[in-house]
Amino acid sequence: MHKHEILTRLHQIVADRLFGREWLADWEACAALQTSLVKMGLQAEERPNEWRNTSLGKELNVDLFMVFMGLWTASDMPMILEHHGLLDAPEDNWDEIWPIAWSADEEPAEAARLREHVRQIYLKFCNADRGLN
DSSP: OOHHHHHHHHHHHHHHHHSSSOOSOOHHHHHHHHHHHHHTTSEEEEETTEEEEOHHHHHTTHHHHHHHHTOSOGGGHHHHHHHTTSSOSGGGOHHHHHHHHHHHTTOHHHHHHHHHHHHHHHHHHHHSTTTTO
């Protein structure tokens, strides 16, 4: 696959998960998503159940796409969004997202609130002057 095809596929997965029925990945979804990322050449398994981003994965910000896919634990998501500069403006509600994320793994209502924040951040990411990435 070429980079453009990989990016298109990543956005398709995000659309299916972030705007579909299921967002935060359960064990089965994690395994399937991880397999897809390995097949696309974005991650490599170092040890059983331990992956690292490949150079292509780093270049294409696969860790950020993993947030949008719901593949990270909710409590890790704000740190990754912040690292990519997506929680730096006042409208990003930085101080609101952290407490929601800490409880989202256990509380469905908080997971829904976090999902809405992540949706808004994803749309902002897609509409930024960097285009789709």
